[in-house]
Amino acid sequence: MNVRRLAAVDMYGTRGTRRRRLIILAEFLIGVVAMVTLGSWLLASSSGLGDRAFGLWFIGAGLNYAPLSAYAIMLMRPGALDAELAGVDVGRELRRYTVLQLWVFVPLSLVVFDLHDALTRRRARA
Structure with a gap:
C-alpha cells in the first residue's frame, strides 16, 4: 500500500476542495496527538494488563x-x-x-507500509 497515495486520495475526495484538504489535514494531526496522548495516559495510569494493552493499541494506531x-503537510503546497x-x-x-483505510486501526501498520x-x-535508485 502506498501511504502517500492514501493521504492524497483522502485529501482530494470527490472534488478536491481546499476545505476538504484542511479538514483531512486536521484529522491526521489531531489523530496523532489525541491517540498517542490518550494511549500514553492509559499506559501510565492503568494497573491492569487489559488497560495497558488498550493504551499500547491507541499509541500504535495513533502513530499510523x-x-x-x-x-498531508507536503501535499498542501500549491x-x-x-x-x-x-x-x-x-x-x-x-x-x-476507502477499504484500505481500515489499516489505520492495525497498530503501526501504516508506519511499516511507509518504511517498506x-x-x-x-x-531501486541504488
Missing part, C-alpha cells in the same frame, strides 16, 4: 497518523496534490483506498 500527517494525482482515476482510487515503500524506492 504520523506518516499521513507528514504527507500544486502538490494535483501533481500527485495526475493521471490517476481518482474515483477508482477513492473506492480502493521508502526502502524499496531507495534500493
Whole structure:
C-alpha cells in the first residue's frame, strides 16, 4: 500500500476542495496527538494488563497518523496534490483506498507500509 497515495486520495475526495484538504489535514494531526496522548495516559495510569494493552493499541494506531500527517503537510503546497494525482482515476482510487483505510486501526501498520515503500524506492535508485 502506498501511504502517500492514501493521504492524497483522502485529501482530494470527490472534488478536491481546499476545505476538504484542511479538514483531512486536521484529522491526521489531531489523530496523532489525541491517540498517542490518550494511549500514553492509559499506559501510565492503568494497573491492569487489559488497560495497558488498550493504551499500547491507541499509541500504535495513533502513530499510523504520523506518516499521513507528514504527507498531508507536503501535499498542501500549491500544486502538490494535483501533481500527485495526475493521471490517476481518482474515483477508482477513492473506492480502493476507502477499504484500505481500515489499516489505520492495525497498530503501526501504516508506519511499516511507509518504511517498506521508502526502502524499496531507495534500493531501486541504488
